[in-house]
Amino acid sequence: MIRIENVSLRIRATPILRDINLTIPKGGVVALIGPNGAGKSSLLSLIARLRPLQQGTIHIDGLPVDRTPGPELARVVAILRQDSTVASRLKVRELVGFGRFPHGRGRLTAADLEIVDQALARFDLTDLADRFLETLSGGQRQRALVAMAFAQDTDYLLLDEPLNNLDMHHARELMRSLRAIADTRARTMVIVLHDVNQASAYADRIVAMQNGRIIADAAPLDLLTPDTLETVFGFRMRVEIIAGKPFVLHHL
Amino acid sequence: MTSAFSIFPSRRGVVATLGLAALGVLSLFVGVSPLPPGRLLRDPQALQLLVVSRLPRTLAALLAGAGLAIAGLIMQTLARNRFVEPATAGTAQSAELGILLVTLLWPAAALPLKTLIAAGTALFLATAHRLPPTQPFLVPLFGIVYGGVIGAAATFAAWQAGLLQFLSIWTSGDFSGVLRGRYELLWLAAAMVAVAWVAADRLTIMALGRDAAIGLGIDPARMMQLGLVIVSVVSALTVVVVGMIPFVGLVVPNLAARLIGDNMRATLGWVAFGGATLVLGCDIAGRLIRFPYEIPVGTVMGVVGGILFLWLLLRRS
């Protein structure tokens, strides 16, 4: 369980997050939506202790993120950042292998190699495994980064816009993988998404943020209504129910 | 992250080892005083020359070369910038300033103590500034200016104290003064290479950025300290024992990155090896070019390294 209590964040006197309270139970897929600058990435950075906590507390499985030793937390939670750029000349397999670092501190066992191979296969990277990252396309590189987070094999996975640069096929595959892992292994996924229809199709629960606050938090069917969507994104859009799932026609 | 035992996978490793061994043997028998291998068995003086001068000189070149190449590799990894090395980022100049000051203030201090103080100065001055890694050309540019300012301070202090000749000994690397009993500190450079080997995975992850490092459970500040200690110790050791040798730390890691990549577990052995080979080769060349006079290794390396670096730069685009 991720427990966020009374978390606020300021950067140079500008409030970025205002009194966030959120509990995410173990197992399942939670989508985080909201307009640009709402504070989604900031919240994820705080959960993954990439930024120091200024106010409030965050616990993951009872571990306070600001006081738990880094190596211990790295076996519990993994994060994919929104703007990861890799300048190093590493091969895809090497990068994904570093996802195993928290478990063996650098020594890859046969079991580790197996997990790396699985992650490569899951994201359609097997053929690219021995290529240098700099020679990949943007979407292939994004998949390599996702595979690295997957290889870390943690109970909690925080993904900030993982669908960036992915084509329709790979975006769908990624969302299906996340769903499958959440279901079969009781993993917890927190995913920042801009495509509300992906959230509708794959998330158990959607949390909507705006201007540093959580302004809505419900199952897709209850949250994706024209009224709520208008409050969050500032314009009115049509919502159709297809096969029991809300379908947002935001582009019309 | 491959297995720890594959420092030199494949036949390439064997060829490289044989090449370096040949250079090492050559280095033992090349110099002003003739030393034909056949005389070793009959002439105790020849043996003496070998043990007191040629062997230490050869080992010093190997150790300094390997150490400087690794220091450059670590610096480039942590700064996330391919254009820095101890000689261009003020570290070597800081070490120089350190020994100059200790020579002035405490002339009787022993060599290890001088080295320690030089390393401390280098470490202190290396941490005294912070630069954003997002500016690829600002970092080396700043390093050159910073090194220039510190170098100017050292020159001024040396000039005031009438020690300019000493300073020129430190600024220009030269192995001709290396004798048994005067180079052994350099074995510490080998120890630093071993430390880098242990930390290789962590250092590679550091190159992925601060957030990636934290996400994988690494403390970036502590890794940065470790890297700076390695770089400072190696720089100070070489400056104190043989003087500054430019370009090794720049050219060798760049070449390794081009050929093998940036995974330190895979490149580290090659980088140490390449640095040792390059420095020893330049030292032997310096002994042969104007025989029987010697050209200091710093000068030879300046030319050879400069050409290699230009080649790397031009091939890049």
Ligand SMILES: Nc1ncnc2c1ncn2[C@@H]1O[C@H](COP(=O)(O)OP(=O)(O)OP(=O)(O)O)[C@@H](O)[C@H]1O
């Ligand atoms: N280092 C910083 N300095 C100043 N302001 C910042 C900094 N980082 C983030 N902000 C501000 O914090 C707010 C929230 O940013 P955040 O990245 O969390 O938004 P987001 O919801 O992830 O947006 P997006 O959908 O564009 O990724 C923004 O207004 C942003 O300008």
Ligand SMILES: [Mg+2]
């Ligand atoms: Mg964001």
